[in-house]
Amino acid sequence: MATTARGGGEREPAAGSGGGGGAAAEMEVEAYRRLFPVAYFERHLRESVRLDARPLASPRDTSVALGLVGSADGSALVKFGDTTMVAAIKLEVMTPPAESSDEGSVAVDFYMPPICSPTVRPGRSAEVAPVISKQLSDVIMSSGMINLKDLCLINGKASWIAYLDIYCLNADGSLFDAALVSAVAAFTHCIDDGRVVTVPGELEGKTKLPLVNKDKRKLMLNNVPFSLTCGLHKEHILVDPTAEEESIIETFVTVVLDTLGRVVSVYKPGGSVLAYTSILKECITLAKRRAQQLRNILNESVSAMEVDKSS
Amino acid sequence: FPVVEGVSIHNRFTNLKAPTLILNPSVPNLPRASEKPFASSPPTPPTPPLRSPSSSGALRNPSKHLLEKEKVSESRVSNLSQLALLWILPPYCLLSNWAGMRAMGMDRLDGRNANQMRPLTCSRNLLHRAHGSARWSQGDTIVLAAVYGPKAGTRKGDDPEKASIEVIWKPKTGQIGKQEKEYEMILKRTLQSICLLTSHPNTTTSVIVQVVGDDGSLLPCAINASCAALVDAGIPLKHLAVAICCGLSETGSVILDPTKVEEQKMQAFMHLVFPNSPLAVLPEGSSSKHDEPFEHGIITSVTHGAMPERGYFNCLDRGRAASAAISEFLRRSLQKDGS
Numbered sequence: 001m002a003t004t005a006r007g008g009g010e011r012e013p014a015a016g017s018g019g020g021g022g023a024a025a026e027m028e029v030e031a032y033r034r035l036f037p038v039a040y041f042e043r044h045l046r047e048s049v050r051l052d053a054r055p056l057a058s059p060r061d062t063s064v065a066l067g068l069v070g071s072a073d074g075s076a077l078v079k080f081g082d083t084t085m086v087a088a089i090k091l092e093v094m095t096p097p098a099e100s101s102d103e104g105s106v107a108v109d110f111y112m113p114p115i116c117s118p119t120v121r122p123g124r125s126a127e128v129a130p131v132i133s134k135q136l137s138d139v140i141m142s143s144g145m146i147n148l149k150d151l152c153l154i155n156g157k158a159s160w161i162a163y164l165d166i167y168c169l170n171a172d173g174s175l176f177d178a179a180l181v182s183a184v185a186a187f188t189h190c191i192d193d194g195r196v197v198t199v200p201g202e203l204e205g206k207t208k209l210p211l212v213n214k215d216k217r218k219l220m221l222n223n224v225p226f227s228l229t230c231g232l233h234k235e236h237i238l239v240d241p242t243a244e245e246e247s248i249i250e251t252f253v254t255v256v257l258d259t260l261g262r263v264v265s266v267y268k269p270g271g272s273v274l275a276y277t278s279i280l281k282e283c284i285t286l287a288k289r290r291a292q293q294l295r296n297i298l299n300e301s302v303s304a305m306e307v308d309k310s311s
Numbered sequence: 312f313p314v315v316e317g318v319s320i321h322n323r324f325t326n327l328k329a330p331t332l333i334l335n336p337s338v339p340n341l342p343r344a345s346e347k348p349f350a351s352s353p354p355t356p357p358t359p360p361l362r363s364p365s366s367s368g369a370l371r372n373p374s375k376h377l378l379e380k381e382k383v384s385e386s387r388v389s390n391l392s393q394l395a396l397l398w399i400l401p402p403y404c405l406l407s408n409w410a411g412m413r414a415m416g417m418d419r420l421d422g423r424n425a426n427q428m429r430p431l432t433c434s435r436n437l438l439h440r441a442h443g444s445a446r447w448s449q450g451d452t453i454v455l456a457a458v459y460g461p462k463a464g465t466r467k468g469d470d471p472e473k474a475s476i477e478v479i480w481k482p483k484t485g486q487i488g489k490q491e492k493e494y495e496m497i498l499k500r501t502l503q504s505i506c507l508l509t510s511h512p513n514t515t516t517s518v519i520v521q522v523v524g525d526d527g528s529l530l531p532c533a534i535n536a537s538c539a540a541l542v543d544a545g546i547p548l549k550h551l552a553v554a555i556c557c558g559l560s561e562t563g564s565v566i567l568d569p570t571k572v573e574e575q576k577m578q579a580f581m582h583l584v585f586p587n588s589p590l591a592v593l594p595e596g597s598s599s600k601h602d603e604p605f606e607h608g609i610i611t612s613v614t615h616g617a618m619p620e621r622g623y624f625n626c627l628d629r630g631r632a633a634s635a636a637i638s639e640f641l642r643r644s645l646q647k648d649g650s
Contacts, residue, residue, distance in 0.1 A: 119468055131496045134489040142579075142616045223617070250504075253612075264617045266581075270500025274586065274608025277624065284620060 041248050045236055051244060052081075059228070059240035059290055060174075064181065064301040066189040073162075074190025074219075078182040080240065082172035087164060087182035089190045093153065094161045104151020104159040108137040110166045110179055117171040117243070132176050135267065136166070136183060139256050143225040143264045146187065150220060162190070173242040176254055177227050181294060184226070188302055190219050225264045226291035227256040230283050232273040239286055253280070255287040259295070420572065421450075428555075428568040428633065433535070433644045435543040441519075443544025447536035449568060451526035456536035458544040461514035473508040475515050480533075483522040494520075494530060501534055501584055501611045507547040516546060527570040528556035530582045530613065535641070542645055551587035552610055553637040556580060557626040559618050565629045579616030581626055585634040586610060587641065606638070607631055 033040045044051055054060070060081030069075035072088035079085075096103060110133035112126040120126045140146065151160040164186065166179050231241040231249035241249060251271025256264040263284065268275055275283075423429070429450030438444040442460035446453065461474060469475045478499045480491045502518060518540065520533050531554030538552050558569040558577040566573065574580050588606035614623070 127492075127496065130489040130492040134493045138615060144617070258617060261620070262617045263614070263620050263623050265614050266612050266623060267614070268609060268612045269497045270502070270504045270584075270611050272504045274605075274610060275612070276603045276608050277627065278603075280609075280624075280627075 037244070037248055041233075041245070045233070050238060052242065056236060057239050057286060059293070060242075062181070062294065062297055064185050064297055066185060066301055066305045073192070074186045074188075076182050076185030076189060078178050078185060080172075080174055080178045080181075081242065082170055083174055083178045084169040085166055085175075085178045085182040086169060087166045087179070087186040089186050090163045090165075091160050091190070091192065092163065093158050095157065096152070096159045100148070101156040102152045102159075103148035104161060105148065106137070106140060106146060106151075106162045106164060108140060108164045108166075108183070109133055110136060110168070112168045112171060112175075115170075116168040120171075128175065132179060135176060135265075136179055139180060139225055139227070139265055140183065143256070143258045144223050145184070145221050145225060145258075146219065147222070160192070162187075171243060173244075173246050174229050174240050177229050177240070180225065180227050180256070181298070184221075184224055185298060185301070187219055187221055188298065189305065192217050192219070223258040223260055223262075224295070225256050225258045226287075226294045227254055227265075228283070228287040228290040229254045230286060232271065232275065232279065234273065237279065237282060237286070239290070251275075253283050255283050257284070257287050257291050259291075261288070419566065421570070425564060425566045426629070426633075428637075429570075431637070431640055433539055433641065435539055435645075441540075441544075443540045443542070443546070445536050445539035445543055446523075447532050447539060448524070449528055449532050450570065451524050452528055452532045453523040454529070454533045454536040455521045455523055456533065456540040457519045457521075458537075458540045458546065459517040459519075460544050460546065461511045461516050463514060465513055465515055471513045474506065474511045474513075475508075476502050476506065477515055477517045478502070478537075479517065479519045481519065481521045483525055494533070497530065497611060497613060498533060498537060501552060502537060502541065504610055505538070505548050505550060505552050505586070506541070507549055510547045516541075516544075525571065527572075527574050528568050528582075530554070531556045531584070534584055534611075535637070539641065539645065551638065551641060552584050553587055553634045553641060554582060554584040554611075555630045555633050555637060556582050557630050557633075559616075559622045559626055563619075563622055563625070565622075565626050567629065567633050574615075577616065579614060579618035579622070581612060581614035581623075581630075583609060583627065583630040583634070584611035585631060585638075587638040588635060606635070 027035075041051065045056075048056055050056065052060075060083075061079075063079045065077045067075060068077050069086070069088045073091045074089035076087050077084070078087070094105075096105075110129055112120050112129045114120050114122045117126070146162075151162065153159050164183055166182055168175060168179070229240065230253050231238040231245060232251040232253060233249045238245060238249065241252070246252075251273040252268065253275060254265070254267040256267075258264050266280065266284075419425075421429075429452075432448045433445060435443075435445045437446055437455070438457050441457035443458040444456065446455045448454070465471055465475045466477070476499055478495045480487075480495045480498070482491055498518070498520065506516075518537050520537060522529065522533070534552060534554035538548075541548060542551070556568055556574075558566045558573060558580040560566065560576075561578045566577075569577060569580055586606055586608065588604075609627070618626075
């Protein structure tokens with residue numbers, strides 16, 4: 001596979017290209033992969049496979065596990081191939097601000113600790129972390145997944161604030177997608193643990209809402225968003241890129257769809273490949289398929305959870 | 312349908328320090344947009360003869376601005392017939408949108424109609440210490456961008472075989488938070504796609520963006536300002552980028568260039584960046600493989616709010632048509648001062 005060193009849009013020393021089979025044949029595959037990543041990558045693309053032998057339009061194996069963090073009110077661990085995300089939700093009671101006295105709130109934060117990637121050093125957080133964090137909170141709010149009024153306990157006096165923290169344990173591409181699935185999974189698992197709320201000035205021990213004392217209730221989710229990131233490289237659309245592919249491809253399109261089929265977000269931050277309507281339509285089709293897949297995986301893990309609980 | 316648009320006209324005798332903006336919504340001899348067939352090429356008069364070969368917008372002799380330091384150049388529209396920067400919109404788009412707006416009884420607060428943008432101004436070479444600078448305003452949204460030309464060295468993680476671009480976004484008030492980091496990243500990636508990165512390897516170009524006023528459509532204004540500042544600094548570019556903000560209301564009608572108040576009322580709004588339509592050379596490659604011309608591709612798309620898929624593509628169409636008009640404005644503004 002590494003025998004012919006083709007141009008591939010990258011300057012190569014004469015040893016690689018001139019000698020035909022000669023010098024390049026002696027070079028090992030791994031060395032070629034490190035020295036000429038673009039050429040190596042395009043050699044694969046010509047055969048319509050990717051570096052890990054996936055077809056172009058197929059995402060990596062996805063697994064979702066719920067409830068791993070015992071002390072959190074809701075948690076999930078999601079793996080997309082090697083990319084691993086842990087999401088945890090803690091519910092706390094807060095006093096809602098005057099202008100939204102009947103609403104709770106959700107605070108989303110995304111962390112990339114140094115464990116996730118050799119490029120992240122302690123003390124200097126990764127550049128993408130605040131961007132993904134902002135994107136996540138935008139998507140969660142604009143999809144309307146959580147009705148903030150559900151989080152209200154006592155109008156004007158107490159409501160829930162859900163602190164959603166997502167930690168990336170292994171950054172191997174498609175960070176936003178994995179983070180979104182982990183956030184959604186954590187919310188499906190999130191259980192209000194029936195804390196008693198006392199309001200100053202009221203009778204002690206009794207709250208106005210029997211709900212809080214009674215059975216643990218789950219958060220109702222509607223319009224759950226699912227996303228798909230595609231890389232665009234010279235006419236090819238690659239679904240769910242890994243970190244190695246992300247270093248070669250410069251252009252990405254992230255499409256977020258919800259259960260109603262609405263487009264929650266089409267996010268394409270720059271990139272040398274221009275996105276024409278045909279490409280966008282194809283990305284949206286791929287995203288629909290992926291959303292269906294993710295929904296099935298999520299439902300399976302939720303029902304597996306419930307089986308475990310009841311048994 | 313009387314689609315008129317507001318473009319700033321600068322009186323050529325205006326005091327250079329205080330440009331006056333004249334919004335001229337009802338120019339009597341303005342031909343109507345609906346009379347122009349969609350498929351025709353932009354009906355602007357031929358561009359004035361270029362005195363220097365590098366005024367295609369991409370290259371500018373960097374030492375020129377040293378000679379012209381005292382001249383603050385402003386964009387102006389001298390010819391009324393050039394006000395036919397028209398909304399070359401497909402008639403059916405116009406009809407459905409107009410009908411939708413009328414049915415809703417919705418008029419925009421500042422009296423514009425759905426396809427009208429706020430007056431645009433672009434001035435360059437304002438900051439004498441910076442290698443390039445530009446100030447772009449759309450109504451009350453004003454952004455000042457400064458470019459410090461290629462400096463030696465790149466940051467640790469970046470590829471030394473290419474030039475790198477560093478963006479610093481300064482908000483008008485408040486601390487720097489996640490929103491500013493996101494804007495920085497989007498702006499950086501957008502500018503990376505228009506610059507010729509291989510012409511100055513192992514250098515860093517800094518773009519500093521200062522928000523002077525924010526009344527909606529902030530990111531597109533910043534992108535336009537940065538692009539003009541890069542031209543002012545003489546950084547080699549592949550093509551220019553024009554950015555536009557479109558809003559989609561619940562009824563499905565699209566409005567252009569919403570203000571902050573309008574953005575909050577809309578079901579969804581999005582920022583779109585298109586490449587500047589090329590005038591002279593036909594690009595090979597991209598346009599032959601897709602059936603769409605070069606300038607219909609999107610460089611950047613950032614959306615807020617959920618919308619039906621059809622609504623997104625409607626906004627794209629409207630954004631493309633408007634970007635043709637803005638790119639005309641940008642080209643004219645850059646050429647006027649080029650000499």
